[in-house]
Amino acid sequence: MFSTTTTYRVRYSDTDQMGVVYYGEYPRFYEIGRSEMIRDLGYTYKELENTGVFMPVSTVNAKYHKPIYYDELITIETTLKKMPMARMVFYHTIMNEMKEVVHTAEVTLVFLSSETNRPVRVPEYMIRALEKMTDLE
Amino acid sequence: MFSTTTTYRVRYSDTDQMGVVYYGEYPRFYEIGRSEMIRDLGYTYKELENTGVFMPVSTVNAKYHKPIYYDELITIETTLKKMPMARMVFYHTIMNEMKEVVHTAEVTLVFLSSETNRPVRVPEYMIRALEKMTDLE
Amino acid sequence: MFSTTTTYRVRYSDTDQMGVVYYGEYPRFYEIGRSEMIRDLGYTYKELENTGVFMPVSTVNAKYHKPIYYDELITIETTLKKMPMARMVFYHTIMNEMKEVVHTAEVTLVFLSSETNRPVRVPEYMIRALEKMTDLE
């Protein structure tokens, strides 16, 4: 397992008139989680795109356990459970300021060549970074 | 089964720099689908809230089959497969202008009392509307 | 003057915990207004981009007169007051269901070549469409 933790301050723009974070804002939180994980590996998603690889989302499976409120500093924990091949699965656990788990999500991304628009394998340098920095198999 | 169909014009605000609709915009499409279905039943979600019932989202399971592009007039088909009790499950199928299925999602909502913040059963008048207008069991 | 009117149903995603439409959602409404105006001229903004012309926003001057509420069917009236040259100024007036003016905005866009990333004049075919369909000078 390889995990990265990042925090996010909930803004007014994230709330809806139920007085909680709108359910459609959570995919942005997953994006923050996975891009900070990739940054922790020594790369950025931006650099990945510059090498001609895009990572569109393929599936999202999410559970809303408890609401998140305005101005909370939430913690987004992102975990890789196995070495990516054709796809990369990120597990996100979001905690509120009391460290309660308020949301969990499993998000799968695929690797696409921007040239051919066809699936490609995970780039070699990402594999090497994961091999060096994690014990994923 | 009970289905409602509505259309949505994709806006620039929905796109990202991959040149497609950002994956985090789709929950808005589900919301459009389910609120138009409720309107078709003779009610609005707004009226529901005015009677003290909120419907927060509990789970989202979504598959991104193909990208959606700027300015496409997409079709959002929303289906109820069984009579709601404590929860209401909406099945969404999104089609592009060529009528290809580009996205499917199963979204579960629960009924909450705004007074007690506890789960409640689906309001009687919604059951009656569903019984009158559909063959759901 | 040349005006186009379009409607938009306010969604839950548009609201914030003040119980009204979040002030940052209004630029999306301007976009809806101006893209429907361009469609009324017989073109789409998408086609414009395909000819290598982008229209980034240069300035926004907006007044929030009254709040807009969830589920309201608002009317977005978009007006051109003069023939565009290097820039195009759209005037937006948003009305609620009681036809009260709730918001006004003046939004200026420029024309950029996607090739050179430099300002260009408004495309000839748009001038011709405006000359044919309006009395703008």
Added chain:
Amino acid sequence: MFSTTTTYRVRYSDTDQMGVVYYGEYPRFYEIGRSEMIRDLGYTYKELENTGVFMPVSTVNAKYHKPIYYDELITIETTLKKMPMARMVFYHTIMNEMKEVVHTAEVTLVFLSSETNRPVRVPEYMIRALEKMTDLE
């Protein structure tokens, strides 16, 4: 003058297919700027709301000088130029990683009582905090 500086990492969700930050995302940046300024004064906007005072936006005047790109760590500088009375005017200057000014905006908010929904004067404790921490007049 009283200024606060905060940073924000641009996310994929902020971009559009022009490959830059969508113009409608900037109001979120202003919100980040002003809420961090209020936090610097020893309060939070959340606490303000809990005392029955809302601050809806009244006007926005914004200039888009240069585009902002994906993954940039932008700096949002927020300035108060005079002591607020019935309204509070925030001046925002957004800089990219090269410290170029890419955007400026002047955003006016009013103070509303949540009870009467009518304008009220700026709360006394905010005046006192501003008097203590700034030289505003």
